[in-house]
Structure formats: C-alpha cells, structure tokens
Amino acid sequence: MLVVTCIKQVPDTTQVKVDPVTNTLVRDGIPLILNPYDTNALEEALRLKDKYGFRVAVLSMGPPNAELTLRKALALGADEAILISDRAFAGADTLATSNVLACAISKLSEKEEVGFVLCGKQTIDGDTAQVGPGIAVRLGYSQLTFVDRIENIEAGRKTVRVRRKLEGRHEVVESFFPAMISVVREINHLRYPTVPMRLNSKDARVTIWDNKVLGLDPNTVGLKGSPTWVSKIFSPERTKGQILGNGMADPEGTARLLVEKLKEKEVLTF
Numbered sequence: 001m002l003v004v005t006c007i008k009q010v011p012d013t014t015q016v017k018v019d020p021v022t023n024t025l026v027r028d029g030i031p032l033i034l035n036p037y038d039t040n041a042l043e044e045a046l047r048l049k050d051k052y053g054f055r056v057a058v059l060s061m062g063p064p065n066a067e068l069t070l071r072k073a074l075a076l077g078a079d080e081a082i083l084i085s086d087r088a089f090a091g092a093d094t095l096a097t098s099n100v101l102a103c104a105i106s107k108l109s110e111k112e113e114v115g116f117v118l119c120g121k122q123t124i125d126g127d128t129a130q131v132g133p134g135i136a137v138r139l140g141y142s143q144l145t146f147v148d149r150i151e152n153i154e155a156g157r158k159t160v161r162v163r164r165k166l167e168g169r170h171e172v173v174e175s176f177f178p179a180m181i182s183v184v185r186e187i188n189h190l191r192y193p194t195v196p197m198r199l200n201s202k203d204a205r206v207t208i209w210d211n212k213v214l215g216l217d218p219n220t221v222g223l224k225g226s227p228t229w230v231s232k233i234f235s236p237e238r239t240k241g242q243i244l245g246n247g248m249a250d251p252e253g254t255a256r257l258l259v260e261k262l263k264e265k266e267v268l269t270f
C-alpha cells in the first residue's frame, strides 16, 4: 500500500519581507525550505513505512527547483518522488492546487492502492490549511485534520484511529481509509538522514509530471482555474506602547498604576 505525502517548498518566512509598494512577498534571495509541517507529515509517513511496510511517495507541485526538496525527502527514506511542474500550473490558488494534486494521486492509485495521503496542517506562506481537505473531497477520501497521533491502523477492516488536537482538548476519531490525514508539529520528532542516505539520494530519480502527463483541462489549473487571489498583503503596524510609572525604581507604584489603567480599560473588573 502506498502512503502519499504532499510537500511544498516555501520561503523561509522568518526572513521574508513584504514590498510596501506592490504588497507582494519579496522572494529574491530568500532561502527556500520544506514547509515545516510537511517535514512532520513525511516523518509520520516514514514511521508508517517502518511499522506496516507501506511504500512512501512524495508529491510536490512547484517550480523546477522544488526538485531539491524532493531529493531531501528521498534521502530521508521516501521510495518515490514526483514533481508536478508546468507553467500552466503557476499562480494556482488552493482550489487549483488541490485539483492538480488530487489528479496526480489518482494517477498513482492506478498502479498501487493508495491508503493514506499525509499533508501538513498548513503551509507557512499561504497559511490556508485548505489543500489537504480539498484533495480529500476530490478523491472521496475520509479527512482527518489536526492529527497529533496515529493510534492504530487495521488493514483488514480498513480503519484508522487517530487523535486530533483541538483547542484545549483532544478528540479520538476512527475512520475508514483511504484517508487524508493532516498533521500538527507535535505528532513526532524528526529523523536526520545518514551520510550514505544523503549520497544515495543524489543519484535518486525524481519523476517530473507536466500537464501532458496529467491531462487536466487548462481552465481548471493555474491562474485560469483559480477563483481566489491575494489582493493585498501587509504586516500590521506596531503601535508604540506607553511607559507607565518609574519602572523598577518604584515597582509597587508602577504595579498600582498598571492595575488602575487595566481597570480603566475594563481588562480587570475586580
């Protein structure tokens, strides 16, 4: 059985700036990294491989340089890597992205049964968390989001039990597979590739699929197939705080003043 892991190459956002004139991300010279949540999705797929003997395929839609990211996944132990790259796919929103990824997964399932699609909870550039559920809906798979533990897989009954991390509580859910599982960072700790694995991955083959291979209607992919777009992007302005009292020179007086101000603003009500 195949576990497909969807991974996206993203700008290292701790270093990304927004162009104040065009309101777009300044991407020039910005290092690219594997979306952090996707590193956990890949790690979890590799753990499923170790425990159940599944095969792991990694899938990424992106520009040609995303091949490097896929090679890193091969170095970690993925069995197969596919880069979906075509000018026709550029400028895709989440709808068009899930459409292309779902089509590629469906193509993979023609050769081998796909049991699970693992995704990160969200990316750190688009941040929408829509692509995983979008893939599940298109393929008719169960969707299990915000998963922080895969508890059990029963191959005979075709069921999977997972724990979902919600605000202030956990939820244990059992579902049939094939399933799309989107993971949070707490699900696991990452492994590191050994030197021989790194060396082997240099010669490993990344398969490239363009739209000649997928054969999607050009009106349903890329910019043409994208009903949403980012009209403006900006960092919220920081408002300068006011210093109250004499600070550490008079801690009691400063604390009293602070409590008064918080009461004035009805933050404290006692």
Ligand SMILES: Cc1cc2nc3c(=O)[nH]c(=O)nc-3n(C[C@H](O)[C@H](O)[C@H](O)COP(=O)(O)OP(=O)(O)OC[C@H]3O[C@@H](n4cnc5c(N)ncnc54)[C@H](O)[C@@H]3O)c2cc1C
Pocket: 006, 007, 008, 025, 035, 037, 038, 041, 059, 060, 061, 062, 092, 093, 094, 095, 097, 101, 118, 119, 120, 121, 122, 123, 125, 126, 127, 128, 129, 130, 131, 132, 228, 229, 230, 233
């Ligand atoms: C700053 C910014 C804001 C954006 N805002 C929007 C928006 O509001 N609405 C919108 O429709 N589009 C938006 N986009 C476009 C968006 O980047 C693309 O649609 C993108 O391909 C997928 O959306 P996402 O990054 O939000 O992914 P998410 O839905 O957050 O990603 C969830 C998971 O899906 C998988 N995945 C996502 N993209 C890929 C991929 N290309 N290849 C393989 N796996 C993938 C990964 O496992 C990932 O962890 C935005 C882009 C940027 C840079």
